[in-house]
Amino acid sequence: MQASSPFSDEELLRRIAGGDERAFTSFYRERQGGIYRFALQMCGSAAIAEDVTQEVFMALIREAHRFDPTRGNLVSYLYGMARNQVRRRLEKDRALLTNAEAADDETANDEACDAPHDPLDELTRRELIASVRQAVLTLPEHYREVVVLCELHEMSYAEAAGVLGCAVGTVRSRLHRARGLLAERLRAVRDAEAEGDKRPQAVTQRCFV
């Protein structure tokens, strides 16, 4: 998660505050994907994820002075802002989320139609990814955060604790519990499929007929 920018966090922010477009563009292109994916994985909506990404970097441009290097690095600061933005949006857009999830589900099926070489393997992989995404989205928010940060963004417990503003032990215990919940849910999905859920075949037929 460490920044690969040649500048220190302070220097980078100073340059951005001074209007250095190259410094900002370089930093943005390096970090926007992580922030966008974090928001997307937390809320399941591409539209909200875009808004969150924009807000996070906009805050960086306008309120760079709010970054306190003694409390963590710049990337953790960005994730912290993204987390706050997501929480705000989730509270505001509960109703939209359901629709977005449905849309994503359809998108996943549509994407399956574009499967390249080995359609069945690709379909299985996409089904797995979709299942995990859905399972993550159904977790309570405080569990979802640690799963997204530690598992999907491969942060260490300490880094995640810095983003979430809690103790390392808290992160560890939440992750343990969250993984247990996910394992249960994914097992339930697998069991359901094994008992005769024909959804993958239905999707395959829709793609190739």
Place this chain on the structure above:
Amino acid sequence: MSCNEFETNVLELARGELMDATMRAGALRHVENCAACAARLADEQSLTNAFRAVIAGDAEQTATARIETVLLAALREREFQQTPLLASPHVERFWSRRMTAAAAMVAAAIALVVLTVARFERQPAQIVGAKQATSETKPATATVRSETPSATPQQIEIAVVPEKRIRKVRSPKLKPRRMARETQLPVRFNETMIVSIAGETSSPTLEQSGDNANEVEGLTDFVSLNGDGRTSPIESGQLVRVQLNRASLASLGLPMNAERAGETVKAEVLLSEDGIARAIRLIR
């Protein structure tokens, strides 16, 4: 290793994290002998693999280029604004506030000076030589600017009025309705009237306020000083009493007795709020 001990280490084992070698060996030995813990480990490893699949699947997910465009535009907007330094946010904010306040004060002072100078320069009938503390009236030259853009400023001669004898009185004479009626110009506000009292010609009645002053002195109707003779509405006005050389009346387009060209005459000039002379009336 017990099942409870295994449970505390299963996460690190499934995620392939660095862990104590003895602990790791003990956990793996436990799995060989405990089907439940083996299933637990298999679940966790499966989950880890699923997460890796999601990471790989989402790797290409990024925000659209539109966001970058929006952000760059915002960055350019802020290009000339200095963000406070990062090291001591509180101190920097404090200094930033002080600098802003100081800059605002300097800007206000400059604006005040500029406005004062501009107002002074636009004063149409300026009394020249007022420092001469004498009641003797001497012709002096002043400029009366006409409202008509094409019209050139007119040079008129006005009498010198001792500065210390100029006083301000609040005159109900300038009540908007009456003023509008007399000047034919709509006037909304009453303004302070500057009454200049020239030595020999001064009259106690000038210090009176109210309609009596008009009646005693005898005032002519206002004559528009616009080049085209039209009147235009003004929001507020100021009456300035001056003494003019009679010869200058002709330059203002007023009737003049050529035999008395050397004499002076008292008049009131109506200035609009922008300092332009709009109308003049003579005092008999």
